[in-house]
Amino acid sequence: MTAPLTRPPRKNPVLRTRLPVLPPWQRSRIALGLTAAAAEGRFELQVCAACGTTQYPPREACVRCLGPELPWREQSGAGELLASTTLAHSHDVFFRERLPWRLGMVRLEAGPTVVVHLHGDVGDVPARVRVAARLDKAGMAVLVGFPENDVANMADDRQLREMTCDPKFRKALVTDGRTAVGQALARALVDAGADVVWVGRAEPWKSAAGLDELTALPQVSLLPLDLTDARSVQELAAEIGGRVDIVINNAEHHRAYGIGARTGTDAAQAEIEINYFGLLRLAQTLGPAMRSRGADGQSSAVAWVNLLSVFALSNFPAHGTYSASKAAAYSLAQCLRAEMRASGVRVINVFPGPIDDEWNQTLPPPKLAPAALAKAVVAALRDGVEDVFPGDVAQEWRQRWNESPKVLERELALGAGTS
Amino acid sequence: MSNPTPRAGYDGVVVAAPVTVPYLRHSIRSAHWWIARALAELLVRSRLRKEDIDGLAVSSFLLFPDTAVGLMQHLGLSPRWLDHIPMGGASGVVALRRAARAVQAGDANIVACLAGDTNHVDSFRHTVASFSQFARDAVYPYGSGGPNASFAFLTDHYMRSHGARREDFGKLCIAQRRNAMAFPHALFRKPLTLDEYLDARPIAEPLRLFDCVMPCAGAEGFLVLTAERARRLGLPYARVLGTIERHNAFPEDPIQVRGGWALDRDELYAQGGVGPEDVDFVQVYDDYPVISVMQIEDLGFCAKGEGAEFIRRHDFGTDGSFPVNTSGGQLSVGQAGAAGGFLGLVEAARQLTGQALGAPVADARIGLVSGFGMINYDRGLCSGAVLLGDAGT
Numbered sequence: 001m002t003a004p005l006t007r008p009p010r011k012n013p014v015l016r017t018r019l020p021v022l023p024p025w026q027r028s029r030i031a032l033g034l035t036a037a038a039a040e041g042r043f044e045l046q047v048c049a050a051c052g053t054t055q056y057p058p059r060e061a062c063v064r065c066l067g068p069e070l071p072w073r074e075q076s077g078a079g080e081l082l083a084s085t086t087l088a089h090s091h092d093v094f095f096r097e098r099l100p101w102r103l104g105m106v107r108l109e110a111g112p113t114v115v116v117h118l119h120g121d122v123g124d125v126p127a128r129v130r131v132a133a134r135l136d137k138a139g140m141a142v143l144v145g146f147p148e149n150d151v152a153n154m155a156d157d158r159q160l161r162e163m164t165c166d167p168k169f170r171k172a173l174v175t176d177g178r179t180a181v182g183q184a185l186a187r188a189l190v191d192a193g194a195d196v197v198w199v200g201r202a203e204p205w206k207s208a209a210g211l212d213e214l215t216a217l218p219q220v221s222l223l224p225l226d227l228t229d230a231r232s233v234q235e236l237a238a239e240i241g242g243r244v245d246i247v248i249n250n251a252e253h254h255r256a257y258g259i260g261a262r263t264g265t266d267a268a269q270a271e272i273e274i275n276y277f278g279l280l281r282l283a284q285t286l287g288p289a290m291r292s293r294g295a296d297g298q299s300s301a302v303a304w305v306n307l308l309s310v311f312a313l314s315n316f317p318a319h320g321t322y323s324a325s326k327a328a329a330y331s332l333a334q335c336l337r338a339e340m341r342a343s344g345v346r347v348i349n350v351f352p353g354p355i356d357d358e359w360n361q362t363l364p365p366p367k368l369a370p371a372a373l374a375k376a377v378v379a380a381l382r383d384g385v386e387d388v389f390p391g392d393v394a395q396e397w398r399q400r401w402n403e404s405p406k407v408l409e410r411e412l413a414l415g416a417g418t419s
Numbered sequence: 420m421s422n423p424t425p426r427a428g429y430d431g432v433v434v435a436a437p438v439t440v441p442y443l444r445h446s447i448r449s450a451h452w453w454i455a456r457a458l459a460e461l462l463v464r465s466r467l468r469k470e471d472i473d474g475l476a477v478s479s480f481l482l483f484p485d486t487a488v489g490l491m492q493h494l495g496l497s498p499r500w501l502d503h504i505p506m507g508g509a510s511g512v513v514a515l516r517r518a519a520r521a522v523q524a525g526d527a528n529i530v531a532c533l534a535g536d537t538n539h540v541d542s543f544r545h546t547v548a549s550f551s552q553f554a555r556d557a558v559y560p561y562g563s564g565g566p567n568a569s570f571a572f573l574t575d576h577y578m579r580s581h582g583a584r585r586e587d588f589g590k591l592c593i594a595q596r597r598n599a600m601a602f603p604h605a606l607f608r609k610p611l612t613l614d615e616y617l618d619a620r621p622i623a624e625p626l627r628l629f630d631c632v633m634p635c636a637g638a639e640g641f642l643v644l645t646a647e648r649a650r651r652l653g654l655p656y657a658r659v660l661g662t663i664e665r666h667n668a669f670p671e672d673p674i675q676v677r678g679g680w681a682l683d684r685d686e687l688y689a690q691g692g693v694g695p696e697d698v699d700f701v702q703v704y705d706d707y708p709v710i711s712v713m714q715i716e717d718l719g720f721c722a723k724g725e726g727a728e729f730i731r732r733h734d735f736g737t738d739g740s741f742p743v744n745t746s747g748g749q750l751s752v753g754q755a756g757a758a759g760g761f762l763g764l765v766e767a768a769r770q771l772t773g774q775a776l777g778a779p780v781a782d783a784r785i786g787l788v789s790g791f792g793m794i795n796y797d798r799g800l801c802s803g804a805v806l807l808g809d810a811g812t
């Protein structure tokens with residue numbers, strides 16, 4: 001059984017901080033299909049459309065019938081450990097400073113033999129294993145061999161923790177604590193074992209429901225933070241910038257208008273000011289410090305979570321300017337992800353459907369409960385995925401968008417989702 | 420897989436002028452430099468002019484961005500037959516086999532088979548990181564252990580399946596070291612004890628330091644021509660009695676337990692008109708001892724899984740009951756990139772032409788050389804073997 005993590009000692013600022021390096025990230029284009037699925041937490045392999053052969057490593061043709069149609073299909077990952085080794089030597093700097101490193105060779109029931117990072121709780125050969133795909137520090141999919149059945153403290157496995165963003169013993173910032181979603185996120189982080197949860201609050205002179213109960217939790221403390229104000233962001237960074245391991249940027253402005261139902265640009269500007277420029281200010285200010293701490297021990301900086309919207313993929317005309325601001329934020333988040341890549345800090349984009357809050361009052365159910373959203377975010381951190389579509393509505397939109405962005409655009413224009 | 424039509428024989432083709440450019444642990448020269456030295460040495464030894472070489476087969480990992488083609492202009496050669504053989508540990512056997520066909524067909528009269536690689540301080544890491552598409556996609560990101568990790572799996576599996584012990588592999592490594600002590604070009608010539616072998620630094624369990632080849636710089640070469648021409652040139656030679664080549668054999672095996680030799684060995688022995696019992700020494704491709712054992716089994720010297728027992732029964736010295744890797748093999752001489760795939764062949768040719776640099780195998784008339792190359796993903800894909808006989812066979 002994996003030994004449970006212990007709280008890391010307080011950091012000695014005089015000692016050197018280990019600099020981030022990445023595991024080997026080069027892949028052929030075809031192999032990125034594995035990453036595309038792992039980014040959403042799925043383990044998929046190529047399955048030949050013609051003969052049904054499941055193959056790995058990824059190929060440009062079916063290894064059996066040479067067929068060119070090789071759709072990626074979700075796998076159970078069930079398999080048997082054929083051989084294992086523990087590396088005491090590596091050619092790569094990333095692994096060199098993390099040795100020893102356990103590996104396995106697994107025969108999947110689906111056919112192929114796969115090389116995997118082997119979880120410490122998998123027993124000796126012969127052993128049943130469950131193979132799953134995870135994103136490594138480089139953001140590239142790798143396969144991990146887990147024990148067939150869950151055991152205690154599995155997430156604390158030293159190797160696995162290099163591929164996840166588990167909040168346990170980490171320090172997190174939630175940028176807006178005044179909303180039900182922000183408060184649910186803070187509670188979920190505390191429940192997940194976070195050491196410290198800083199909760200931002202714009203306009204601190206105003207009271208907000210639920211804040212007193214939240215700050216009664218010993219891990220939670222409030223900090224003034226207004227994403228529309230560069231100085232406010234800088235002051236926050238000066239105070240906690242070198243300690244934040246997880247950022248959850250949930251601050252947003254949301255008004256339910258399209259173009260014609262309102263004159264002027266005030267509401268749209270307010271949305272852009274927080275949803276887009278707010279992210280930009282925060283990323284410019286907190287990003288560099290997080291990047292430098294991407295390999296800072298057991299509780300390194302690991303994740304930057306953006307609360308976007310499934311409306312970022314395709315405009316929902318009833319909330320048209322909001323959709324546009326989220327689309328802008330999504331695009332910027334992709335830029336942030338690329339810039340954070342070298343540090344190993346994962347950018348996680350969350351695309352919920354309508355949240356069950358005042359700004360979605362007129363939308364019919366199902367709507368996403370703040371607690372469910374918070375749960376999905378913590379799960380994403382624990383599993384180390386980078387794109388999350390929490391709830392039934394988001395899942396359905398995601399599927400429609402995958403199938404045909406154009407068809408979805410028409411469906412939304414015709415009023416889908418409003419009644 | 421079966422062989423419905425047996426390959427034609429290799430009658431009249433011989434190997435001559437085995438040369439080795441002494442190995443170095445590291446070199447600031449390029450692969451081109453090492454291959455040029457091998458060719459120059461071949462010409463000196465054979466008293467031929469560059470123009471007399473009308474065919475070449477070249478093997479190297481580090482010629483990039485060149486191939487054998489660029490090397491021709493680099494070295495000022497105009498052959499009418501040219502092959503580039505990127506098959507690592509199988510390169511020597513495959514080069515010989517193809518050159519033999521070229522000579523038989525009259526496509527070339529004298530083929531120089533050359534292999535060389537350099538070893539800068541950081542070359543090996545680069546070679547391993549970009550060894551193949553599958554390695555880059557599905558192996559190197561997993562701990563970046565290189566071939567050590569791949570062979571650790573195969574060794575772990577073999578030991579569990581067949582009850583082989585580290586002591587068994589150790590006996591083979593120690594015997595090779597003893598052979599190397601007489602071989603002037605070996606980089607390791609210090610005696611190795613079983614305790615040193617067993618207690619060595621772990622690399623990738625169950626592999627420890629002395630299970631792993633050391634990358635180095637070096638080059639090897641030999642000529643392939645007809646016996647008649649060799650006689651005319653006054654060159655001592657070894658006859659090609661038979662040779663086989665196979666790629667990606669047994670892809671259905673979930674983990675490698677055998678190589679292509681198991682598929683083709685009957686034909687190999689049939690070509691030579693001999694059996695395993697007639698072989699006086701064996702040069703196996705030994706980047707790790709487990710693969711040596713696999714070759715001994717697959718080439719019919721013992722049954723599958725009985726390799727460990729075979730090791731316990733035999734002495735592998737040049738004067739032993741079953742001489743193996745008579746110059747010390749790569750484990751003691753060093754692995755000079757693709758030249759590692761030539762090492763055994765060049766040594767066998769020396770043994771059979773009375774030119775052994777180290778200890779000769781007394782009265783050796785027939786030698787078997789085996790090649791194994793290219794861990795593309797989870798297993799070595801190229802296998803080959805050649806039976807060589809002395810001039811009297």
